[in-house]
């Protein structure tokens with residue numbers, strides 16, 4: 001049972017950490033643009049190959065667009081050719097929550113921001129990408145804000 005274990009996710013809802021950034025639906029609606037709101041707060045998915053970070057290789061940190069928490073680093077981003085920004089690991093295990101999502105007739109694992117519980121995307125495993133984890137965090141660009149590294 002390590003960071004990358006998927007088993008045990010079934011009962012994770014009861015133990016997942018509480019959001020530390022909590023806003024009402026009206027507050028989120030006022031803060032986010034309609035596309036951001038639909039993905040982050042309504043678990044929507046942006047159309048593939050349309051997001052601004054799909055092919056981005058800029059060095060930096062990707063933050064949650066809803067609460068600004070640090071979520072992913074550019075050095076774990078890889079070219080998956082799936083149409084969405086893909087990472088093989090979050091910046092830290094506690095920066096995201098993974099929750100089993102059985103909607104749409106299939107079992108997927110949803111990825112949420114641990115700080116504000118906004119929807120980020122899904123994580124898939126065992127797809128055979130040549131990454132250290134064999135995981136693909138498939139994240140909507142609209143959920144992220146890239147902070148380029150300044151040296």
Ligand SMILES: [Zn+2]
Pocket residue numbers: 064065066067068069113114115116117118
């Ligand atoms: Zn957040």
